Amino acid sequence: MSSNPSNETIISLLEQAKTIAVVGLSDKPDRTSYQIAEAMQQAGYRIIPVNPNLRGPVLGETSYATLQEIPDTIDIVNIFRRSDSVPPVIDEVVQMSSKPKAVWMQLGIAHDEAAKRALDHGIEFVIMDRCIKVDHAVLLKGKKRNS
DSSP: OOOOOOHHHHHHHHHHOOEEEEETOOSOTTSHHHHHHHHHHHTTOEEEEEOTTOOSOBTTBOOBSSGGGOOSOOSEEEEOSOGGGHHHHHHHHHHOSSOOSEEEEOTTOOOHHHHHHHHHTTOSEEEOSOOHHHHHHHHSTTOOOOO
């Protein structure tokens, strides 16, 4: 698997994206997934929680058990699952009728085979082992996205 896209490509992706589905988002405010999703929401992105264990809204947004249940267009699928749990998420991503532009595996998460499968099925970008919140803060200087 080749390396992550260039910083310029990531900047462009973050500037154009509107909606981020967060797979593995917790409803507990002390969890990293919640904190990062909340920060991205505050930066102007719509966050869609994806976690079969959630029973209600998180961060004011309806939660879904699977990516297929989401009725809206997703720009980025942000994964907060162990690396060995990534392939089933990618299976869901490639079956989505409206494919996201990117799959983003959070810091510490990488799966080369799953990344290749996503790219082979029309996902434009796969980012692995990087924190979307940190990249947003550093590359976009934390600026809010223009709605």
